[in-house]
Amino acid sequence: MSKILIVLSAANIWTRADGSTYESGVWAEEFVVMDEKFVAAGCSVDIATPGGVAPTIDPHSMNPAVVGQDNVDHFRRYLDAVADRLASPLVLADIKASDYDAIVIPGGHGPVEDLYKDDDMGRILIEADRAGRIIAPVCHGQAALLAAKTETGGWLFAGRRMTSFSDEEEVELGTADNAPWLLAETLRTSGAAYEKGPNWAAYVVRDGNLLSGQNPASSAPLADAVLKALA
Structure with a gap:
């Protein structure tokens, strides 16, 4: 059974x-869709945040005008079902990358507020990359990914193929x-x-153990790509 860490x-x-x-906070679709797929595939899935703080779901990601009422209804049901897991995430500082087969990081604008400069996030990514974890x-x-600085001050992921929003x-x-930065x-x-692929369309890039999705629509194909890589 694969063990996956979702960092929020x-x-x-x-x-x-x-x-x-x-x-801001966590974009609902990106967490829900991936967590749902991993759990359905029989993976063991942990959630961690900086300080073990319960994550906030970005209200924009639960706006029917943005994502559609059917999606909002689905996201709400799933979030309610996993409320206990979200209420008490693991503390990011306590995480050892070696305990996991994959490190998965959903978006929302939250990560550009905290994760990009989080030392523990950087440490975990360095450990995971050097061990060949997804x-x-x-x-x-x-x-x-920007938090992953090498001993010489360089960026761990320089030269790697990737996409993002x-x-x-x-x-x-x-x-x-x-925006303070794009x-x-x-x-x-x-x-x-x-x-990048077309705006708002699903687009996933793989470069070795680094898999990345462009936007919310990429959440499902990225989760599928992670499961395929783990298999």
């Missing part, structure tokens, strides 16, 4: 360039203008071999 942001806001705050962020979850999608979402642009300037 503990942030409930995204601090904007002008100092204002934007309600690393699989989706959408804004790729911000967590694109700058173009951020513009279409209406959140680019006041994720895809930052990944590129940090040295990533960044690529």
Whole structure:
């Protein structure tokens, strides 16, 4: 039985360039769809956050106008069913990557508030990568990759192929203008071999043990790719 760690942001806001705050957290679809698939496949799935703080589900990801009422209903039922797991996540600082076969990181704007600069996130990713464990962020979850600094101060994932929520999608979402930094642009300037598919369409990139999905629509195919890699 494969053992998977889902790392969720503990942030409930995204601090904007002008100092204002934007309600944020974990994008419901990205957690629900992947967790659901992993559990259904018989995997053992743990959840961890910085400080063991119960994660906040991004309210925008539960807006019927954004994701559709049927999806909201499904997400709500699933989140209610796993409420106990979400209420008491593991503490990220206590995690050993060697205990897991895969590290999965859903997005929402939460990771660009906390995970991108979290030392324990960086340590876990370095441990996981060096052990050849699967690393699989989706959408804004790729911000967590920025925390992985080598002993010489370089970026662990420089030169690696990956995708993430694109700058173009951020513009279409209406959140680019006041963003303190844009994720895809930052990944590129940090040295990533960044690529993207059509806006809002499912797109997954695999580079060895690093699997990444572009946006919420990529959650299901990314989870399938993780399960295939683990098999």
